[in-house]
Amino acid sequence: xxxxxxxxxxxxxxxxxxxxxxxxxxxxxxxxxxxxxxxxxxxxxxxxxxxxxxxxxxxxxxxxxxxxxxxxxxxxxxxxxxxxxxxxxxxxxxxxxxxxxxxxxxxxxxxxxx
Amino acid sequence: xxxxxxxxxxxxxxxxxxxxxxxxxxxxxxxxxxxxxxxxxxxxxxxxxxxxxxxxxxxxxxxxxxxxxxxxxxxxxxxxxxxxxxxxxxxxxxxxxxxxxxxxxxxxxxxxxx
DNA sequence: GATACACTTAGCTATATGGCTTACCAACAA
DNA sequence: TTGTTGGTAAGCCATATAGCTAAGTGTATC
Numbered sequence: 001x002x003x004x005x006x007x008x009x010x011x012x013x014x015x016x017x018x019x020x021x022x023x024x025x026x027x028x029x030x031x032x033x034x035x036x037x038x039x040x041x042x043x044x045x046x047x048x049x050x051x052x053x054x055x056x057x058x059x060x061x062x063x064x065x066x067x068x069x070x071x072x073x074x075x076x077x078x079x080x081x082x083x084x085x086x087x088x089x090x091x092x093x094x095x096x097x098x099x100x101x102x103x104x105x106x107x108x109x110x111x112x113x114x
Numbered sequence: 115x116x117x118x119x120x121x122x123x124x125x126x127x128x129x130x131x132x133x134x135x136x137x138x139x140x141x142x143x144x145x146x147x148x149x150x151x152x153x154x155x156x157x158x159x160x161x162x163x164x165x166x167x168x169x170x171x172x173x174x175x176x177x178x179x180x181x182x183x184x185x186x187x188x189x190x191x192x193x194x195x196x197x198x199x200x201x202x203x204x205x206x207x208x209x210x211x212x213x214x215x216x217x218x219x220x221x222x223x224x225x226x227x228x
Numbered sequence: 229g230a231t232a233c234a235c236t237t238a239g240c241t242a243t244a245t246g247g248c249t250t251a252c253c254a255a256c257a258a
Numbered sequence: 259t260t261g262t263t264g265g266t267a268a269g270c271c272a273t274a275t276a277g278c279t280a281a282g283t284g285t286a287t288c
Binding site for chain 2: 233234235236237238
Binding site for chain 1: 127139142190196202207
């Protein structure tokens, strides 16, 4: 569980930056080289590479160097971990509002039968 | 869209910390006072209040002071924004794998009819 | 009115983050 | 062999973050 917590730390941190979210959005559509990914950004290459490192460290993407080109691809499982956590909160929230609704309905029913 | 981007920045940043995620998990089950929320953490109160501020700034929670007690509650809409973004990526990813699957199946079908 | 409680404010420290520039290196291409 | 391309490494700077302590403030409670 502790490992899971740390993973969520890094995943949510990685997604807390617009540049890195844009990289994720690009990679879910297909793998791409670092230069392709960097092109839309007015940013020094070493700075952009730092973002790639953050994404890779978080497990959201994987990369591999072939010759002089580093190609990145998404790791959908890790994105799923963040989704799972949020869905768990939603389930708790929905479950709670369901119980509240039931409670209110129970009270309403009791009033009707008096 | 720019506003949306900034919102996602702060939401994902807020969730990038185990203490803050624990607060969110508690609040989806019902509102709670700051002291109740802080109790499980071995942390100075001003430190914990900083986390609460981060969550409030991100819009994930709301708080209100009544007398000397500040009560916090979840804002499910903001959590939904993060969920929406992740679901959009998953849709792109699934759509892409679907297209690949179709392509492979088309090739397989062509082989069979030869 | 004194005391306790629940924060709030201010300031500090150490670390992390996100950008930059410069120089370098490995791998192609001409 | 030289030039170009695609990174990589190192170091710098400014800002942000995450914790702390101490002191203060407003609101109950006794």
